[in-house]
Amino acid sequence: MQTFISLNGLQRKLGGVSILNGITAVVTPGQVIALLGKNGAGKTTLLETMLGFGFPSAGEAKLWNINATNIDSDIKQRLGFVPQQDELLAGLNGRDHLELFKSFRKNWNQALADRLIAEWLIPMDVSVGKMSIGQRQKLSILLAMAHEPALLILDEPVASLDPIARRQFLQQLIEIAADENRAVIFSTHIVSDVERVANQVWMLRDGSLAYQGGLDELKESFVRVTLSFSQPVSLKINWPNLIRQKNSGHQTQLTFDHWKEEMVQQLEQEFDAQVQVEYLGLEDIFLELNQ
Amino acid sequence: MSKVLHGSEHLCVNRFIWRLKKINLVHEVLLKFFKDILLGAESMSGFGVYASKGRVLFRLLFPSTILRCIVLALLVIACAASAITANARSELAAIIAVITFINLALLCALTIPMQMVALASSRTTIFLGNARNLLLVFLLMFSLGTSLMMCWLWDLSTLNRYSPLMLLGVWLTTSLFLQASVWFSYRWSGAHLFLLVFYLILDDVVSLLELWNPLLLASVLLLSWMAFAYWWINWMPEKYKVNIFFIGLAAHQKISLTQRGNSWFHTGTAHSWLGSRLLGAADGWGVRGRRMLSVLIFTPLGFIPAFLIMDDAQFKGLVHTILLISSATVALGVLANQAFNLRRIWLYSAGDRSEFYSLLQKKFWLDVVPFTLFFSAVAFNLDWLWEAQRGAESWLYFLVSVFLLQSLAFHVYWWVYQRTSASLFWCNLVCFGMVLCWLFMSFATGFLATLPFGWQNVSPLWIVVPELILLVFLQERVRSGFCRVNFAGGSR
Numbered sequence: 132m133q134t135f136i137s138l139n140g141l142q143r144k145l146g147g148v149s150i151l152n153g154i155t156a157v158v159t160p161g162q163v164i165a166l167l168g169k170n171g172a173g174k175t176t177l178l179e180t181m182l183g184f185g186f187p188s189a190g191e192a193k194l195w196n197i198n199a200t201n202i203d204s205d206i207k208q209r210l211g212f213v214p215q216q217d218e219l220l221a222g223l224n225g226r227d228h229l230e231l232f233k234s235f236r237k238n239w240n241q242a243l244a245d246r247l248i249a250e251w252l253i254p255m256d257v258s259v260g261k262m263s264i265g266q267r268q269k270l271s272i273l274l275a276m277a278h279e280p281a282l283l284i285l286d287e288p289v290a291s292l293d294p295i296a297r298r299q300f301l302q303q304l305i306e307i308a309a310d311e312n313r314a315v316i317f318s319t320h321i322v323s324d325v326e327r328v329a330n331q332v333w334m335l336r337d338g339s340l341a342y343q344g345g346l347d348e349l350k351e352s353f354v355r356v357t358l359s360f361s362q363p364v365s366l367k368i369n370w371p372n373l374i375r376q377k378n379s380g381h382q383t384q385l386t387f388d389h390w391k392e393e394m395v396q397q398l399e400q401e402f403d404a405q406v407q408v409e410y411l412g413l414e415d416i417f418l419e420l421n422q
Numbered sequence: 423m424s425k426v427l428h429g430s431e432h433l434c435v436n437r438f439i440w441r442l443k444k445i446n447l448v449h450e451v452l453l454k455f456f457k458d459i460l461l462g463a464e465s466m467s468g469f470g471v472y473a474s475k476g477r478v479l480f481r482l483l484f485p486s487t488i489l490r491c492i493v494l495a496l497l498v499i500a501c502a503a504s505a506i507t508a509n510a511r512s513e514l515a516a517i518i519a520v521i522t523f524i525n526l527a528l529l530c531a532l533t534i535p536m537q538m539v540a541l542a543s544s545r546t547t548i549f550l551g552n553a554r555n556l557l558l559v560f561l562l563m564f565s566l567g568t569s570l571m572m573c574w575l576w577d578l579s580t581l582n583r584y585s586p587l588m589l590l591g592v593w594l595t596t597s598l599f600l601q602a603s604v605w606f607s608y609r610w611s612g613a614h615l616f617l618l619v620f621y622l623i624l625d626d627v628v629s630l631l632e633l634w635n636p637l638l639l640a641s642v643l644l645l646s647w648m649a650f651a652y653w654w655i656n657w658m659p660e661k662y663k664v665n666i667f668f669i670g671l672a673a674h675q676k677i678s679l680t681q682r683g684n685s686w687f688h689t690g691t692a693h694s695w696l697g698s699r700l701l702g703a704a705d706g707w708g709v710r711g712r713r714m715l716s717v718l719i720f721t722p723l724g725f726i727p728a729f730l731i732m733d734d735a736q737f738k739g740l741v742h743t744i745l746l747i748s749s750a751t752v753a754l755g756v757l758a759n760q761a762f763n764l765r766r767i768w769l770y771s772a773g774d775r776s777e778f779y780s781l782l783q784k785k786f787w788l789d790v791v792p793f794t795l796f797f798s799a800v801a802f803n804l805d806w807l808w809e810a811q812r813g814a815e816s817w818l819y820f821l822v823s824v825f826l827l828q829s830l831a832f833h834v835y836w837w838v839y840q841r842t843s844a845s846l847f848w849c850n851l852v853c854f855g856m857v858l859c860w861l862f863m864s865f866a867t868g869f870l871a872t873l874p875f876g877w878q879n880v881s882p883l884w885i886v887v888p889e890l891i892l893l894v895f896l897q898e899r900v901r902s903g904f905c906r907v908n909f910a911g912g913s914r
Binding site for chain 1: 685688689690691692695698699701702703704709765766768769770771772773774775843906908909
């Protein structure tokens with residue numbers, strides 16, 4: 132299968148501070164990857180390094196098997212990028228932007244552009260300086276999508292959008308996801324959006340990927356188990372894949388990674404307690420992994 | 423063993439004891455002061471509170487460690503050189519003192535007004551009790567300190583014409599300059615730079631003011647501070663006025679979009695894809711012309727006060743200085759803009775990084791040459807109108823040396839950019855320092871104007887040869903350095 136992005140032991144230091152610590156991952160067509168992480172976890176640096184904005188301190192980042200810092204025009208045409216802070220040009224209006232971007236792109240879907248302008252209510256005749264932050268963000272997303280890139284990378288694209296615009300944007304991502312020849316990576320803090328459109332999750336913690344894999348697999352592998360005892364409990368449990376333990380009265384709450392169904396019986400046998408299993412939502416998993 | 427003291431002896435002993443007590447008191451006070459500074463808030467006495475307030479104020483007004491270090495270093499050098507000059511009457515020490523002090527005053531005059539406005543409009547500092555009053559007192563003290571230092575240095579120079587009236591004149595000029603700078607910073611962020619031109623003609627302004635009645639001078643000074651204090655204390659900012667010197671790339675981008683994007687001078691159509699992205703704005707010929715017009719309208723404003731006050735000979739000297747500063751400022755402005763926008767063209771350029779050198783150079787000269795030629799043409803024509811003392815050869819030399827400086831600025835800027843992983847702060851600081859050095863060398867060689875010292879008419883080769891050597895050293899390094907360049911990140 133064709134690989135859009137391959138990261139191999141990727142490290143990046145900025146100003147002597149280690150931001151990315153040996154990230155290894157691949158992106159293949161059909162994937163919609165949600166990049167999650169706390170503020171300062173290194174999401175923007177990771178996205179920018181995989182697009183060749185900066186050289187890795189160690190390891191490599193490749194786009195279509197070419198070092199990201201050496202990509203040519205042909206590969207650049209296959210990319211769409213929406214930075215965290217829009218990079219629209221002062222003194223031009225939306226229509227000027229559209230014409231300018233169109234002149235650079237080999238492929239351009241005018242019907243898609245027109246549809247998004249109408250649906251997203253972008254005021255194309257207004258100078259970008261007079262647009263609201265949300266309108267500028269919509270225009271930025273439109274400009275990154277209209278040439279139908281094989282790989283679309285978005286850095287916190289919905290941060291400035293209202294709920295309606297956010298829903299419309301996610302709908303657009305779902306349409307892209309339906310095309311198995313394309314891939315999307317987007318960073319976000321809004322976990323409910325991830326559950327709606329992503330099929331893969333990369334969870335970044337302290338510059339390393341704490342989890343990378345399918346969204347469903349992630350949700351199936353994280354559980355919160357409640358052990359109920361007949362008397363107050365103060366024991367310290369030491370089990371493999373146990374992330375957290377919290378004792379409270381007659382109960383102890385355990386959070387497990389890589390959970391397997393047969394572990395219920397094993398827990399019942401070892402502790403002589405009533406076992407209750409609760410599967411976690413993505414937001415709870417994010418909190419558990421980052422606390 | 424006891425001894426009976428006579429009257430005169432008794433007096434001497436009393437004086438001695440009084441001196442000892444005085445020394446002890448000073449010793450105690452100094453000890454307490456340094457203890458307060460070193461131990462901080464834990465053992466706060468009166469001095470501790472002042473020292474702590476002073477330290478906080480210093481950090482607030484210069485919110486960058488590098489800047490604080492530079493300010494302190496310049497202050498130490500200026501004081502040391504002044505002390506040597508006062509004791510040994512060393513000409514070299516005097517030159518160092520003057521140059522260092524001018525640099526320090528320039529740095530403070532550039533940063534303090536904008537930072538004062540930013541602090542006064544910040545919702546964080548607004549709740550710090552009497553922060554505004556403290557800033558007002560600081561500005562008053564700063565104006566007095568600067569004026570005293572300036573008069574003292576002036577007095578040390580060959581002019582030797584210090585008088586209390588002169589101090590009043592310098593203090594009034596400095597006060598008006600600082601007050602206007604704060605107001606300009608509030609109205610048009612960064613526009614107070616234009617006021618610096620008034621300081622170039624300080625000598626003439628003070629000469630005029632010395633003709634005034636001292637009582638009138640003192641009254642105007644008092645009134646100016648009363649009016650400023652009234653405005654400053656009652657000023658209610660509508661929103662936070664950010665200091666453009668100390669903000670990140672993201673905030674710069676936002677300001678650029680809203681300020682430049684809404685102005686007639688910057689609105690137009692794009693001529694080329696990469697050119698527009700590198701400029702961060704439309705690069706059509708029409709809008710280029712309008713942008714140039716904005717610079718050409720504002721630059722002559724700098725001439726007006728000088729033209730009104732100075733005599734012909736002095737004004738001619740100033741024209742050259744203003745032209746040089748304008749040409750260098752345009753070059754630095756273009757470079758800062760290019761460095762800010764370079765990351766924008768990475769994903770949209772046809773070639774790889776190595777091609778950026780020629781692209782940047784081409785766009786740089788495209789922006790810089792028209793301005794420089796225009797400035798030079800104006801100066802050449804003014805010279806001709808004034809029955810020029812300088813020939814065409816001299817102007818050709820001027821033009822070549824300005825282009826050489828601009829070329830050097832281009833290479834130094836990108837060399838620092840490559841070496842510091844795109845730290846725009848260092849790029850701007852190093853290039854600004856380089857232009858200042860060039861300016862002082864130009865004064866020292868008598869190329870632009872002369873300092874009030876005997877040191878002049880040094881060969882212009884002292885400027886040109888180091889420039890050429892540095893240019894040869896940097897050219898290939900900068901060209902090849904683009905293959906490994908990191909772009910200023912959006913996360914910064």
